[in-house]
Amino acid sequence: MKDYYKILQIDKSASSSEIKNSYKRLAMKYHPDRNQGDKNSELKFKEINEAYSVLGDESKKYEYDNGKESFFEEDENFNEGFDFFKDIFDFGDKEEDFNFRLEITLEESQMGGRKFVKVPISRECPSCEGSTREKGTSLKRCNICDGNGFIRSKKNFMNIQFTCENCKGEGFYNPSICKVCHGEGHLLQEEEVCVKLSAPIFEGEEIFVKTKGGQKVNFIVRLKEHSFFKREGLNLFCDIKIFFVDMIVGKEFDLKLLNKTLKIKIPRCSNPDKNFVLKRLGLKSKTKTGDIFVKFIPTFPKVISNKQINILKKFSKY
Numbered sequence: 474m475k476d477y478y479k480i481l482q483i484d485k486s487a488s489s490s491e492i493k494n495s496y497k498r499l500a501m502k503y504h505p506d507r508n509q510g511d512k513n514s515e516l517k518f519k520e521i522n523e524a525y526s527v528l529g530d531e532s533k534k535y536e537y538d539n540g541k542e543s544f545f546e547e548d549e550n551f552n553e554g555f556d557f558f559k560d561i562f563d564f565g566d567k568e569e570d571f572n573f574r575l576e577i578t579l580e581e582s583q584m585g586g587r588k589f590v591k592v593p594i595s596r597e598c599p600s601c602e603g604s605t606r607e608k609g610t611s612l613k614r615c616n617i618c619d620g621n622g623f624i625r626s627k628k629n630f631m632n633i634q635f636t637c638e639n640c641k642g643e644g645f646y647n648p649s650i651c652k653v654c655h656g657e658g659h660l661l662q663e664e665e666v667c668v669k670l671s672a673p674i675f676e677g678e679e680i681f682v683k684t685k686g687g688q689k690v691n692f693i694v695r696l697k698e699h700s701f702f703k704r705e706g707l708n709l710f711c712d713i714k715i716f717f718v719d720m721i722v723g724k725e726f727d728l729k730l731l732n733k734t735l736k737i738k739i740p741r742c743s744n745p746d747k748n749f750v751l752k753r754l755g756l757k758s759k760t761k762t763g764d765i766f767v768k769f770i771p772t773f774p775k776v777i778s779n780k781q782i783n784i785l786k787k788f789s790k791y
């Protein structure tokens with residue numbers, strides 16, 4: 474039997490909200506949309522969903538905890554009808570905000586701006602108005618459990634109580650599921666929202682946006698890696714390749730920063746083991762400013778003439 478607790482990275486004493494949170498976190502991480510084509514993530518994602526379909530359901534969890542192995546292995550419909558966004562963003566808790574990650578560049582972190590982002594937003598189904606039933610129909614009493622929601626059976630002198638599979642423990646069922654929302658009561662629709670970034674803005678900061686339909690959406694900022702600068706706190710680090718002769722005789726050149734271009738001068742006789750510090754030109758937070766550390770990497774010619782060799786030999790005799 475698979476260890477669903479291990480798969481969801483929780484221990485047996487985890488509360489239902491801990492189970493839910495851990496599932497949410499892992500499902501986000503391994504969701505196929507975020508790991509395109511990665512077979513391992515896909516398998517992990519399936520496994521996580523299988524584990525949650527059991528541990529997230531109280532009656533199934535009870536049976537799993539009490540070793541009802543066969544029940545789970547015979548049930549092949551674990552992932553049927555699985556809807557990522559529904560399960561991630563809507564746990565039946567209407568008050569819960571929609572959370573998304575928003576990746577921004579270092580430039581955006583420093584200069585701000587606007588970003589237009591498409592997000593899936595849950596809306597009440599216009600056809601059934603959230604009831605999950607076709608118009609003009611009503612719920613029917615479950616004839617499998619006689620409206621009790623559970624079934625009792627005797628096994629080895631023990632009374633066992635199962636949740637009724639037909640009505641999922643509700644005691645009644647929906648005989649005419651809404652064809653528009655497939656019984657969800659709501660629909661997911663992509664909506665474009667405008668996110669205003671007010672600089673400076675950093676990793677982990679949250680931005681709240683209201684959609685046209687009044688839904689509150691929460692974006693959590695992630696800083697993208699920069700193609701040229703490495704970041705450590707507010708300090709930026711970069712390597713610049715310089716022809717070895719220029720490192721000896723000095724040279725002026727343009728350095729493109731995040732929001733401007735700066736003329737910098739590499740001093741004569743620069744050693745490659747020394748960092749060149751551009752004070753207070755790093756990232757700005759609301760209270761502090763970092764530095765930029767430039768490392769010059771000497772480059773050498775691929776071929777060299779005899780004449781050049783003689784000059785260098787003379788040079789080394791000084």
Ligand SMILES: [Zn+2]
Pocket residue numbers: 598599600601602603604605606651652653654655656657658659
């Ligand atoms: Zn509907």
Ligand SMILES: [Zn+2]
Pocket residue numbers: 615616617618619620621622623637638639640641642643644645
């Ligand atoms: Zn029933």
